[in-house]
Amino acid sequence: MVVSEGAVDLRQLEYFLAVAEELSFTRAAHRLHVVQSGVSASIKSLERDVGAPLLDRSSKHVRLTDAGARLVPQAYAVLEAAQRARDAVAADDGELSGTVRLGTMTSVRLLDVPAILGSTTAATRACSCS
Amino acid sequence: MVVSEGAVDLRQLEYFLAVAEELSFTRAAHRLHVVQSGVSASIKSLERDVGAPLLDRSSKHVRLTDAGARLVPQAYAVLEAAQRARDAVAADDGELSGTVRLGTMTSVRLLDVPAILGSTTAATRACSCS
DNA sequence: ATCTCTTACGACGAACGTAACGATG
DNA sequence: CATCGTTACGTTCGTCGTAAGAGAT
Numbered sequence: 001m002v003v004s005e006g007a008v009d010l011r012q013l014e015y016f017l018a019v020a021e022e023l024s025f026t027r028a029a030h031r032l033h034v035v036q037s038g039v040s041a042s043i044k045s046l047e048r049d050v051g052a053p054l055l056d057r058s059s060k061h062v063r064l065t066d067a068g069a070r071l072v073p074q075a076y077a078v079l080e081a082a083q084r085a086r087d088a089v090a091a092d093d094g095e096l097s098g099t100v101r102l103g104t105m106t107s108v109r110l111l112d113v114p115a116i117l118g119s120t121t122a123a124t125r126a127c128s129c130s
Numbered sequence: 131m132v133v134s135e136g137a138v139d140l141r142q143l144e145y146f147l148a149v150a151e152e153l154s155f156t157r158a159a160h161r162l163h164v165v166q167s168g169v170s171a172s173i174k175s176l177e178r179d180v181g182a183p184l185l186d187r188s189s190k191h192v193r194l195t196d197a198g199a200r201l202v203p204q205a206y207a208v209l210e211a212a213q214r215a216r217d218a219v220a221a222d223d224g225e226l227s228g229t230v231r232l233g234t235m236t237s238v239r240l241l242d243v244p245a246i247l248g249s250t251t252a253a254t255r256a257c258s259c260s
Numbered sequence: 261a262t263c264t265c266t267t268a269c270g271a272c273g274a275a276c277g278t279a280a281c282g283a284t285g
Numbered sequence: 286c287a288t289c290g291t292t293a294c295g296t297t298c299g300t301c302g303t304a305a306g307a308g309a310t
Contacts, residue, residue, distance in 0.1 A: 008212055010140060011275090025290060038276055040291060045274085050219045057290065059284060067219040074215035081211045082138055085204035089180045089197040141300090155265060165302055170266060172300080187265065189309060 010082055012046040013075040015039050020072050023062045140212055142176040143205040145169050150202050153192045
C-alpha cells in the first residue's frame with residue numbers, strides 16, 4: 001500500500017551529479033547558479049524519493065554513499081538520454097547526432113562547453129555569467 | 131541569448147508516451163489516472179519546452195508529428211534510464227538487474243506489469259484502482 | 261447530440277532566494 | 286572564527302481537479 005512514487009526529477013539528478021563531482025554543496029551550488037539551500041533541499045528530496053541516503057555529510061568532507069556511487073553512472077545516463085530526446089525533436093537534418101554525441105559525457109557541464117563549441121541548439125543554452 | 135531552458139520533466143515524457151501509444155488524450159488520461167485537462171496541459175508544456183509541436187490534434191484523430199515520432203524512442207530511453215537509476219540505489223544484491231531488464235521495454239505500463247510480477251520494489255508502485 | 265480536446269479557475273504543493281542557526285576544523 | 290551544510294519563512298510558479306467552451310462526426 002505504500003506508494004513510493006519514485007518521483008525522481010531531472011533537476012534533482014543534475015544537482016546530485018554536480019555535488020558528486022565537486023564533492024561540495026557550495027561549489028555545486030555555485031556552478032548551478034543557485035544557492036546552497038536549494039541544492040541541499042533538492043538532494044534531500046532526491047534521497048527521500050529514492051529511499052536511501054546518497055551523500056555522507058559527516059564533518060567537512062562530503063562523500064558518496066554506496067547507493068550514491070551506484071546512482072552516479074545511471075544519473076549520467078538519464079541526463080544523457082534527456083539531452084538526446086531534446087535534440088531529437090530539433091533534428092531537421094541528420095547532422096545533429098554528432099552534436100549530441102559530443103555532449104553526452106559532458107552533459108553536466110552544459111553551461112560552458114556548448115558556448116565554446118558554438119553549436120546552434122546548444123548555443124541557446126549558453127548563459128553569460130561571471 | 132535566448133535561454134531555451136529545456137526543462138523537460140519525466141512526467142511530461144510519461145504522459146507523452148501514453149498519448150503516443152493510445153493516440154488519444156482521453157484514453158491516455160484514463161490509463162494515467164489523471165483528467166484529460168492535465169494531460170493536455172502537460173503535453174502543451176512539453177511542446178513549449180522542446181520548442182516544437184509533437185502531436186497533430188486535427189479533428190478526431192490524434193497523430194504524431196515528425197518531431198513527435200522522433201521523440202518517442204528517445205522518451206522511452208529516458209524513462210528506461212530513470213527506472214534503472216531508481217533501481218540502482220536499491221540494489222543491495224546483484225539479482226535486481228534482472229528485474230530492471232524485464233521492465234525496460236514496458237516501463238510505461240508500470241502500473242499493471244509490476245503488480246503481476248510482484249517484484250519487491252516494483253510492487254510498491256502498484257496501485258489498486260478500478 | 262455526443263465525443264474529444266482546450267481553456268478558465270481556485271487550490272495545493274514544489275522550488276527558489278533571503279536569512280538565521282548549528283557544527284566542524 | 287571562518288566555512289560549510291541545514292532549517293525557517295515568504296514568494297512565485299507549476300500542476301492538479303472541477304467545470305465550461307469549441308470543433309467535428
